[in-house]
Amino acid sequence: MSAPLAADFYDRPVLEVARDLVGCVVAHDGASGAIVETEAYHDSEPACHAFVGVTNRTRTLFGPPGRAYVYRSYGIHALLNAVCEPEGVGAAVLIRALEPLEGIERMRARRGLDRLEQLCSGPGKLTQALGIEPGENDTPLTGAGPVTILPRPAAWSDVELVASERIGITKAVELPWRFCARGSAHVSVRP
DNA sequence: CATGGGATTGACT
DNA sequence: GTCAATCCCATGC
Numbered sequence: 001m002s003a004p005l006a007a008d009f010y011d012r013p014v015l016e017v018a019r020d021l022v023g024c025v026v027a028h029d030g031a032s033g034a035i036v037e038t039e040a041y042h043d044s045e046p047a048c049h050a051f052v053g054v055t056n057r058t059r060t061l062f063g064p065p066g067r068a069y070v071y072r073s074y075g076i077h078a079l080l081n082a083v084c085e086p087e088g089v090g091a092a093v094l095i096r097a098l099e100p101l102e103g104i105e106r107m108r109a110r111r112g113l114d115r116l117e118q119l120c121s122g123p124g125k126l127t128q129a130l131g132i133e134p135g136e137n138d139t140p141l142t143g144a145g146p147v148t149i150l151p152r153p154a155a156w157s158d159v160e161l162v163a164s165e166r167i168g169i170t171k172a173v174e175l176p177w178r179f180c181a182r183g184s185a186h187v188s189v190r191p
Numbered sequence: 192c193a194t195g196g197g198a199t200t201g202a203c204t
Numbered sequence: 205g206t207c208a209a210t211c212c213c214a215t216g217c
Contacts, residue, residue: 055214074200169198
């Protein structure tokens with residue numbers, strides 16, 4: 001198995017990283033899946049949490065690239081992001097859906113569901129399936145932390161992307177900053 | 192210190 | 205299609 005993606009992978013424009021992360025593999029606590037859906041967020045646009053500047057909440061987004069930004073959404077779900085761009089820029093890629101690869105029985109147990117297509121087809125679902133929690137905010141994705149992201153397996157090297165508008169936001173809704181693997185049955189909402 | 196609003200999901204009409 | 209759950213944080217008085 002290959003080594004996790006290094007910090008310099010994330011130290012680039014967030015849109016590039018969002019595209020390149022599709023097909024890469026997220027692993028946590030005995031389970032893993034290939035990323036089939038991402039969204040980019042940048043402090044220059046109002047849909048991004050970092051738009052308000054550095055606060056206690058957004059500190060992770062402005063920190064060094066290659067760390068996890070995990071936060072609680074609607075009081076219920078944990079959402080996983082990969083922090084991008086140089087320290088001082090608030091930008092991250094939201095991981096929105098996975099195709100399950102390893103630890104599928106574990107994911108089923110955590111989710112209380114059988115169907116493969118429903119295990120990780122949404123940002124709150126995949127964190128539940130993998131067991132990722134808000135306490136893992138600001139931990140490295142590059143190997144030393146509980147969550148790691150590995151390069152694309154050979155089978156995903158030529159994955160075709162579809163760009164579309166981001167889901168579930170009320171500001172800057174027109175930006176085509178969402179990227180899905182074409183034809184995947186594991187995305188949250190079909191583009 | 193009070194309040195409003197989510198980068199969602201699942202259950203229900 | 206509609207709606208409640210649930211809590212942390214940013215904002216404003």
